[in-house]
Amino acid sequence: MDIARDPEFLSMIDRLREEIQEEPEGVRADFEELVTTGDEREFARVLTAPGQPLWARELASFRLGLAGDPRAFEALVLLLNHRDPERCVSAAYALTRLGDPRTARAAAALATNELRVAYALLPVRLLATLRAPESVPALITVLERRLQDDDPHWRVGVACVEGLGALGDRRARPVLMEAVRNPRLGGAARTALQRIEG
Secondary structure, eight states, X not given: OOGGGOHHHHHHHHHHHHHTTTSOHHHHHHHHHXXXXXXXXXXXXXXXXXXXXXXXXXXXXXXXXXXXXXXXXXXXXXXXXXXXXXXXXXXXXXXXXXXXXXXXXXXXXHHTOGGGGGGOHHHHHHHXXXXXXXXXXXXXXXXXXXXXXXXXXXXXXXXXXXXXXXXXXXXXXXXXXXXXXXXXXHHHHXXXXXXXXX
């Protein structure tokens, strides 16, 4: 797909343009130049140069990710676990297209880090999309921690349930049977079980 027509790229550019609208004119000009260039060497320079703003690192890593350049990997993984969900969405999109074999392992590590569970939603969804060997064990681990009725991160649990249903692996059946009893997870868990057994 032409990058200029990629909906996720256009959404990211709109978001970043709004983010820097109060910056000096020179910063806004640098942004527009980075948006329009196709020079992968410039993107790589932005990722390695000290003192680069977050918007520049996000834009450069996204473009390199879509180009399949492994130099994007580390920056995209950091963005995948960012406190801003929109940055996580863009990073997950680029990581899926990057195709780096390290992605599933990194996503599993982020998803199962209980200290960062508030930011685990996109790593969980990415694991389901990747369908990697790490996906099912990591989703089961995260879901087992989300089974309490009063768990504040139940949306992460729902994403695990949906991901396990999509993956269709019978190893998930025991934890999904437990999730059926959870008032917030139960409906999704029943659907996931039907997909696995159907």
